[in-house]
Amino acid sequence: MTLVVILLTLTGIVFFFATTVGILRFPDFYSRMHAAGKGDTLSSLLILLALVLYNFHEVNLANLLVAIKILLIVVFIFMASPTATHAIIDAGYESDIKPWTKNPEEES
């Protein structure tokens, strides 16, 4: 059990790290938001699942309730985070931010 918890947390941290690298290194607004939206959601899921499992060192009703609450947080993040990313990208598209291309001359 503890091994699974450690594994999930580590995977979550790896994805968080990838998110951070993506935000810092990607060339333009859209790809950065892509990294932020995708990575954040998945790594939150992994780490919260790890918390749920860690909570079950002793199975009883109170722990079950806490686990359900944490899972509800996961559901909320899965609905809210991609929508927020969509809203931000939409606002960027509306204010005419040009997407990055490898050769700017080819496009225009």
Add this chain to the structure above:
Amino acid sequence: MIWQLDLSILTLIVICAFATIMVKDLLSAAIIFGAYSFLMCLLWTEMGAVDVAFTEASVGAGVSTVLFFAAVYQTSRRVGARKSGRLLSKAFALTAALLTGLVLLIAEADFPGFANPFTPASLHLSPYYITQTLHDTNVPNMVTSVLADYRGFDTMFETAVIFTAGLAVIAILRRFKKEARYDLPEPYVISEGYPDTIIRFVARQLVPFIQLFALYVVAHGHHSPGGGFQGGVILGASFILLAISFDFKIVLGIMSERWNVLLGNIGVLIYAGIGFLCLLLGANFLDYSMLSKVLPATDKIMARSHGMLGIEIGVAIAVMAIVVSIYLNIVSHGKYDKGL
């Protein structure tokens, strides 16, 4: 208490505070200020003050950021550069800030160390609350019992302060006449905006659950972190989410201005009314134990618990109405015709 974590969060807070002042773009400043509030919330959670952290997360990082956005939307996004008397005023401000800091540092030397167990408060007052709360009031969360029962008078005036803030915003911003008294800059518009199906759908799905969670926070404040203030702010935020994702008019349709002001009054009146009910029943003001005479099947201890629930509901109603009315006033420039 892990001091390394405390120190790193505190460093980030100081960086955020500096960035908020230095950034020229007001929208960025508002976002960084939200990050600052959230870091404060983390710090408080780390120190074990979960109720305060909850308030900071909902009020500081949540609603006040949105209110700043609304204010920026109605004014201007850039800091205006002032030319005249710049150096003198800056020097004056710096001196004032340094003097205040000096006075605070001198005063700080008289404080006992953090979490020192031999201060008078820790020797006499805190142990009473920690050991006797459950016995006195049947409320496991001692923060709620201290806030709503032992110091109910304080909290009543906190609610009154929030109510007064709402009244002040209405008095300053609300304009009933159609024609403008003075020329206002047109709101800063990024895009004209169009009905975005994804955002509207998700917002519509989320709002009922947010409101349910808010009611849970209000009603469950006795057993877990939360209470009237946090629940009221979350309720207000759900209306603001509706206003942002759909239309300004929808919120006005659900909660008209009349209802808004009325609900703010009702909330404060519920609080004060419960206090007066205790007076009428022959106890002190806000001494809920006498409520057992009117509430069926409760003894004096449970009556205190129920009394707290009653005033929490009053606080939640008042805070919700005031948050919504402040948002509506700021975002529509007091005209209630169109907004963000």
